Amino acid sequence: MRWFGHMLPFFRRSGRAKRRDSASGSRQGPRDSEDLTASLSRSLKKNLSRIRSLFGDSADLTVRELGGRPGDSEVSVLYLESIVDSDFVNRYVMTPLVEWTVGRLHGDRISRLRETLPVGRLVEMDKMGDLLTHILNGYTIVLVDGTPMGFAASTTGGERRSVEEPSSQTVTRGPKESFTESILTNMTLLRRRIKTPDLRVESFTIGRQTRTFVNILYIDGIVLEKPLTEVRDRLSRIDVDSILDSGYVEEYIQDELWTPFPLMQNSERPDAVAAGLLEGQIAIVVDGSPFVLLAPTTFVKFFQSSEDYYQRYDIASFLRIIRYISFLVSILLPSLYIAVTTFHQEMLPTPLLISLASQREGIPFPALVEALLMELTFEVLREAGVRMPRVVGSAISIVGALVLGQAAVQAGLVSAAMIIVVSFTAIANFVIPSTNMSSGARLIRFVLMLLAGTLGLFGIMSGLMVLLIHLVSLKSFGVPYMTPLAPIVWGNMKDVWVRVPWPLMKTRPIAHFQRNKIRQGNSFAVPSKHDRKKGEKSP
Amino acid sequence: MTQTVTKLQCAALVMTTILPTAVLILPKTVMNSVAQDAWISLLVSTLGGVVAAFALGRFAAGTKGGVPFQKGLGESTGRVLAALAGLALAAYYFSIASTALHEFITFISAEMLEYTPKIVLKGAAVLVLMYIAAKGIEPIARISVLLMLTSFPLLALSVLLTISKMTWRQIEPVGEHSWTTIALGGVTPLGWFSEVAIVLLVAPYMIRPKEAVKGAVWGVLLTGTELIVMVLQSLFVFGPNLVRSMEYSMVDLVGLIEVGNFVERVEVFFITFWMSTVFLKLGIFLFGTIHLLETTLKLPFDRSPLLLGVGLLLWADTSYNWPHDMNQDLTTGITTAMLLVCNLLFPLALAVLGRLMRANKQAEGGADA
Numbered sequence: 001m002r003w004f005g006h007m008l009p010f011f012r013r014s015g016r017a018k019r020r021d022s023a024s025g026s027r028q029g030p031r032d033s034e035d036l037t038a039s040l041s042r043s044l045k046k047n048l049s050r051i052r053s054l055f056g057d058s059a060d061l062t063v064r065e066l067g068g069r070p071g072d073s074e075v076s077v078l079y080l081e082s083i084v085d086s087d088f089v090n091r092y093v094m095t096p097l098v099e100w101t102v103g104r105l106h107g108d109r110i111s112r113l114r115e116t117l118p119v120g121r122l123v124e125m126d127k128m129g130d131l132l133t134h135i136l137n138g139y140t141i142v143l144v145d146g147t148p149m150g151f152a153a154s155t156t157g158g159e160r161r162s163v164e165e166p167s168s169q170t171v172t173r174g175p176k177e178s179f180t181e182s183i184l185t186n187m188t189l190l191r192r193r194i195k196t197p198d199l200r201v202e203s204f205t206i207g208r209q210t211r212t213f214v215n216i217l218y219i220d221g222i223v224l225e226k227p228l229t230e231v232r233d234r235l236s237r238i239d240v241d242s243i244l245d246s247g248y249v250e251e252y253i254q255d256e257l258w259t260p261f262p263l264m265q266n267s268e269r270p271d272a273v274a275a276g277l278l279e280g281q282i283a284i285v286v287d288g289s290p291f292v293l294l295a296p297t298t299f300v301k302f303f304q305s306s307e308d309y310y311q312r313y314d315i316a317s318f319l320r321i322i323r324y325i326s327f328l329v330s331i332l333l334p335s336l337y338i339a340v341t342t343f344h345q346e347m348l349p350t351p352l353l354i355s356l357a358s359q360r361e362g363i364p365f366p367a368l369v370e371a372l373l374m375e376l377t378f379e380v381l382r383e384a385g386v387r388m389p390r391v392v393g394s395a396i397s398i399v400g401a402l403v404l405g406q407a408a409v410q411a412g413l414v415s416a417a418m419i420i421v422v423s424f425t426a427i428a429n430f431v432i433p434s435t436n437m438s439s440g441a442r443l444i445r446f447v448l449m450l451l452a453g454t455l456g457l458f459g460i461m462s463g464l465m466v467l468l469i470h471l472v473s474l475k476s477f478g479v480p481y482m483t484p485l486a487p488i489v490w491g492n493m494k495d496v497w498v499r500v501p502w503p504l505m506k507t508r509p510i511a512h513f514q515r516n517k518i519r520q521g522n523s524f525a526v527p528s529k530h531d532r533k534k535g536e537k538s539p
Numbered sequence: 540m541t542q543t544v545t546k547l548q549c550a551a552l553v554m555t556t557i558l559p560t561a562v563l564i565l566p567k568t569v570m571n572s573v574a575q576d577a578w579i580s581l582l583v584s585t586l587g588g589v590v591a592a593f594a595l596g597r598f599a600a601g602t603k604g605g606v607p608f609q610k611g612l613g614e615s616t617g618r619v620l621a622a623l624a625g626l627a628l629a630a631y632y633f634s635i636a637s638t639a640l641h642e643f644i645t646f647i648s649a650e651m652l653e654y655t656p657k658i659v660l661k662g663a664a665v666l667v668l669m670y671i672a673a674k675g676i677e678p679i680a681r682i683s684v685l686l687m688l689t690s691f692p693l694l695a696l697s698v699l700l701t702i703s704k705m706t707w708r709q710i711e712p713v714g715e716h717s718w719t720t721i722a723l724g725g726v727t728p729l730g731w732f733s734e735v736a737i738v739l740l741v742a743p744y745m746i747r748p749k750e751a752v753k754g755a756v757w758g759v760l761l762t763g764t765e766l767i768v769m770v771l772q773s774l775f776v777f778g779p780n781l782v783r784s785m786e787y788s789m790v791d792l793v794g795l796i797e798v799g800n801f802v803e804r805v806e807v808f809f810i811t812f813w814m815s816t817v818f819l820k821l822g823i824f825l826f827g828t829i830h831l832l833e834t835t836l837k838l839p840f841d842r843s844p845l846l847l848g849v850g851l852l853l854w855a856d857t858s859y860n861w862p863h864d865m866n867q868d869l870t871t872g873i874t875t876a877m878l879l880v881c882n883l884l885f886p887l888a889l890a891v892l893g894r895l896m897r898a899n900k901q902a903e904g905g906a907d908a
Contacts (some may be wrong), residue, residue, distance in 0.1 A: 198904045342653060347807045455655065455663060457807065458647055461814045468815075469671050469822075472678040487545070488679035488688075 010155060038128050044145035049078055051284065054132065064094065067101035075101055079140040085157025092118050093140050109146060119153040126150075133211050156184060163188070163189070166268050171307040178268045179507045183213050183287035185490075189270035190217060190285075194277060198222075212243040213287040218344050222280045222508075227296050227477040231282050246289040255475050260443045262436035265294040267299055272306045278519070279508050282477075297479035300485070300496050302330055302437040303327070310497050315497030319377075324497070326431035330441045333425045335369045335460050337418070341367045343456030359415040361487045368453030370414050374422040377404050382426075399461035542604050544680050544741060544751035546750040546757075551683035552676075552756025553592070554765075555737050556823055558589065558690075559816040560639055561731040561766060563646065564787045566773045567836050572724035574779035575710045578770050584725030585763025588732025591883055592759040595735055596752030598890040599742035607834040607846060608739050615893035624889055625835030629828050631881040633849070636824035637857045638874065642663060643817050644857070650723065650810060658858045664821070665857075669850040671822030672829050679822055686816055687761070693812065700771055702798045705775035728766070730875035735759050740827050825853065 027499065034172060041047050048063060055061045060082040067075035075097060079089060100116040112121060123139070125131055126149045135141050138156030166178035179186045191199070198221050204214040216231055226348065234253035239389040243249060254263040265281075267273050268290050271284050276294040284293040303323045308316040317366045338349050341356060348356065363370060383401040386398055405423075408414045425445070432438040444467065451459030474481035484492035569577040602611040609628075613621035644660045652660065671679060709721075716724075735755050743752040771786045776795065782788045794806040829846055830839075837846060 344807060349804075455660070457811055458650055458652055458660065458814065459663070461811055462663055462818070465667050465669050465815055465818045468682055469678045470672050472681040473674045480681075482681065486685055487543075487548070488684060502717050 003264065025155050031104040040128060040131065040143075040148045040150055041125050042146055044073065044076055045142055047143050047150075048078075050128065051131070051135075053076065055126075064099055074145045075142060076143045078143065078273035079155065080135060080138070081118045083136075083138040084155045088157060089155050093142070094153065097142065110144070113142070117151070117153055119155070121154060123152040123154075123388065125152065126151055130133075133205055136211050137213060145188045158493070160185065164485050168237070169267060169272070169306070169433070171310065173307070174306050175269070175271045177270055178410050179270060179273075179290040179292055181288050181290055183215060183285055184289075186270070186285050186292065187215065190274060190277075193270060199277070205386070206235065206238050206240070206249070207243040208239075209240050210242040210244065214243065214249060215285045217277060217283040217285065219277050222278065223282060224515060226282060227479065228282055230477045231284070231295060237283075243286060245287060246284065246286040246291045246293050249284060249286055250293055255477065256287070259417060259470065259474060261299070261471065261474065261481070262302065262440065263295075263297065263474065263481065264299045264433065265434070266291040266436065267294065268295055269306055275306070275309070280515075295423055296479040297478065298479065298483050299471065299481050302434040303432070304495070304499075305433040309502075313501045317500075318497060322498060323431055323433065326428040327437075327441060329428040330425055330432065330438070331444045331448060332460070334375060334421055334427070334445060335448035336420045338367045338371055338449055339452040339460055340380040344454065356415075359417050362412050363411070366453070367418075368449065370418050371422070371449055371453075372446075372450060374408075374414055374418055375425075375449070377444070378422055378426055435450070461489045540876060541677070542744055542748075543677050544714055544744045545746060546754045548680035548684055548890065549738065549741055549745060549751060550757040550761060551687040552680050552741055553738060553755055554687050554762045555624060555683040555760075555819045556734045556737045557731050557762045558765060559813060560642065560833060561728070561762070561821045562769060562789055562813070563787050565728055565731065565766060566770050567785065568778045569724050569770065570782045572727075573716045573721055574637075574719055574783075575712070575774060576716045577724065577774065577779070578710070578750050578767050579714065580721050580724035580883050581728055581763065581767050581770055584728035584732060585678075585759065585767070587725065588728045588735065588763060589732055589756055591729070592755035593752060594882075594887060595738055596742075596755035600739045600756070601793040602739075602743050602746045602748055604743060604745065605880075606831065607743055608832040609831055611743065612889060612893065615897055616889060617896065620889075620892070622835050622889055624885075625831045628881070629831035629835065630879075632755075632824045632831065633825035633842065633856075635877075635881075636821055636828065636862065638666075639824065640821055642694075642858045643821065646787070647810075647814070647817075651807070657678070661858050662854055663877075664749060664818070665850050666819050667818055668825045669846055671817040671818065672825040673846055675824075676741060676826060676830075677692040679819055679826065680687045682817060686727075686819065689812070690765065690816075694768060695797065696875065697793060697809075698768065701772060701776055701792065702800070704780070704795060707771075707775060708779040709774050709776075710771070712860045727875050730878035732759055733765070733878050736886055737827065737884035740806070740830060742756060757880075767768070782868075802832025825849070830834060 031427055035168040038050075039239065052063070055089060057238060058080075060080050062076040062077075062079055062081050065075070066077065067074035076367075077097060079087075086366055087232060096114075096116040100113055123134065131141055131150050131152070136265070138154075139152040140155040142151040142153065144151075150406070160182045161180045162178050165176045170176075177189060179189060187201070193240050196219065198219050200218055202216045205211050207216050214235060216228075217233065218228060231253070235249070238249070238252045240248070240252070250264050250266065251257070256263060263278065266286075267276075273292045273294060277283055280448070281294045281296065284295065287291075303320060305319075305323075306444050308320060341360065345353055360367075365373065378400075381396060381404070385396050405419055409419060429438050429441060432441065448460055448463050451463045453459075455462065472480070472482050472486045480487060484496060494505055503520075506520055508519050565581070566577070569580050573580050599608075601710055602887045606614075609625035617626070640661060644657050644664060647660060648657050692797065703844060714721075724833060735758060738751050738755040740757075741754075745751060745754070751806055773782050773792055777785070777788065785791050790806050793809040794804065796805050798876055826851055829842060832845060832849070835840060857881070
């Protein structure tokens with residue numbers, strides 16, 4: 001297993017793979033710029049001195065000199081002890097090197113060195129910047145005196161979280177694996193699912209200080225060139241100190257900053273990302289983040305769950321419709337309640353009106369204030385639930401339900417109807433499969449509540465109109481966000497409101513993403529009536 | 540200028556430009572003239588509208604894709620005339636936006652928010668319109684298609700739910716009025732149909748500007764069909780005499796819908812849906828104003844300051860330019876004449892002038908040679 005992990009850099013560089021260093025060149029500080037673009041010297045002594053100076057004699061920088069006295073050796077091995085697999089370094093780098101230094105007088109030294117090290121891939125480099133990037137990412141560097149180049153062997157190790165069940169995108173039926181913080185593990189999880197040489201990987205290094213590996217993955221032949229070029233260009237333009245999570249990358253490269261709607265998907269599920277790749281999306285894997293980004297995306301994608309494709313199409317379609325309704329409830333229910341109880345009481349049937357009026361009798365606040373108080377209270381509870389230690393999480397539920405619900409009604413501060421509205425809104429919000437989309441819905445809800453409280457249904461409609469215009473003008477890497485609804489693409493409606501049975505989805509759902517639209521032949525297990533008749537007629 | 544508008548979107552834009560206000564005003568005004576023969580008048584005016592759409596569509600289809608209407612006009616009629624035409628049309632779209640906004644808010648105030656000052660409602664509406672205009676024609680076109688597709692099943696549903704209240708004899712005797720009276724009854728609807736002239740501004744944004752003709756004709760046909768169905772529905776349910784005494788018969792019609800004793804008073808939902816169509820209609824007009832001013836004045840800065848200025852002016856104009864709520868004469872008399880002149884006669888005169896000038900130039904070129 002470990003060998004597979006060490007072979008991964010090979011895959012990462014297959015196909016069109018190139019490492020692009022957006023953190024090098026003129027964007028560096030004055031000292032960095034000079035040091036990092038410089039070539040390696042022929043003198044091992046000089047190289048070691050420069051590396052030590054760049055690292056400021058860090059305690060975990062290990063420099064092992066072989067084939068001579070310290071300071072006058074022929075070969076040096078460098079690595080950061082904290083992020084390499086020491087056992088692997090000793091067994092597959094140090095031991096062969098010691099043997100090599102003994103027999104160094106025979107034949108071409110460098111060719112023998114390449115043959116001697118039993119590692120999956122040995123990267124050769126001649127720039128100090130490349131050397132630093134590799135050493136900081138857990139590679140072991142071998143420098144040979146008299147040779148102006150270094151060799152990096154993949155020895156990445158250190159503590160890592162194992163593959164666990166997804167925590168934010170759970171399913172009852174389907175794979176139970178989720179991504180981890182290790183880019184290598186994440187690549188493994190994807191490669192295991194898509195076993196085609198057309199899966200291409202390109203690597204970038206972003207962040208002046210963090211030098212984070214960012215890989216983009218796509219399937220050649222399915223992905224469209226325009227969004228791919230956009231992704232490459234935007235990633236290359238990122239110039240920042242640190243990239244600590246895929247969230248950083250998302251904000252830097254999304255089309256529109258000023259929007260409550262997510263313009264890129266993120267997923268911690270390898271199966272969801274694999275499905276995206278097969279539909280022509282581009283995956284962006286960031287080292288250190290268990291959330292992989294997918295672009296381009298559309299509004300309807302945020303209402304599709306992995307489970308939709310694993311369980312029967314009828315229940316999947318039903319649940320999807322429920323999700324759309326829940327989204328509408330999530331953004332509209334409190335504002336509609338405010339508008340109706342404040343401005344348009346005539347809309348309500350008389351018995352309901354009397355019931356609501358009797359409940360609101362004695363409530364000291366107008367409906368808007370009442371709703372805002374309850375919604376804010378719920379947001380506080382929700383935030384507390386996330387931040388509190390898990391052991392006291394249940395206490396929060398009790399406090400929320402009893403104190404803020406029952407007690408508030410009994411004290412006459414809020415009406416029971418308002419509690420129902422706020423609770424149902426909150427539950428509806430949790431139905432949305434994407435956390436990003438549900439967060440956007442929470443913000444929109446507050447704006448609509450204010451509009452409803454001041455201008456009633458007219459205010460809500462004004463807000464919705466702005467929202468609708470905003471939605472249809474959004475783009476994700478050149479793809480209209482509301483595709484296939486606006487603009488309408490009739491052929492792509494098979495996976496929007498409902499999910500039709502798999503054998504009927506002969507084309508990939510979003511035609512704007514990919515070149516190769518056909519994804520299956522005639523996959524019906526049971527021949528259709530027409531085919532059976534044809535079969536009977538033919539001899 | 541990116542060319543992204545399709546034929547379907549063009550038809551939907553035409554529909555959005557005509558239908559929202561026509562649906563409220565036309566049943567009453569047409570029945571005032573020709574009572575139970577209103578649907579025949581509408582049929583006649585729809586046919587007239589199709590002819591107008593064809594003529595305007597042909598003119599629009601002649602423009603080069605990606606070249607704004609006013610600029611294209613400059614190439615055929617000369618800069619001065621094109622500038623004057625651009626300013627005149629901008630003034631027209633501004634004026635009609637102001638009128639329609641006033642009507643819209645008057646309606647909202649009467650039906651939904653009688654205690655909220657109209658100036659506040661108008662301010663809020665202008666902000667929405669400015670946002671719509673700022674985003675350009677592409678988002679408006681996309682939403683127009685959605686609203687158009689929603690309007691068909693909604694109309695069918697409303698017919699289905701009111702079918703038990705319909706009395707078929709209400710339209711008898713058919714053809715009681717003379718053809719002249721019926722034709723005169725169709726003049727007001729024709730004024731509304733002439734708003735198909737918006738196709739002149741839309742065509743340069745179309746992927747294939749040549750399809751402007753089909754887009755315009757389909758837009759008018761679909762609008763006419765929906766209007767005829769609505770008028771017939773009002774006739775069957777209320778009869779011509781009752782409709783004539785109603786301010787907004789369509790609202791009252793939807794108000795009749797009840798399912799059991801739990802779905803009632805659905806007119807508020809109708810008004811809510813209708814509001815979205817009016818916002819789009821007004822957004823198209825404001826966009827027309829901004830677009831024409833932008834291309835005519837060739838301003839050295841981006842759209843935002845112009846939008847802010849025109850938005851403020853629209854708010855002030857629609858808030859203070861009306862001494863009292865508009866009466867029937869104003870909406871049917873002056874507006875119809877203005878609509879026909881500005882939407883039909885003026886653009887067609889420009890088309891003829893452009894053709895004559897081109898022919899003249901060619902003749903001169905031939906003589907020189």
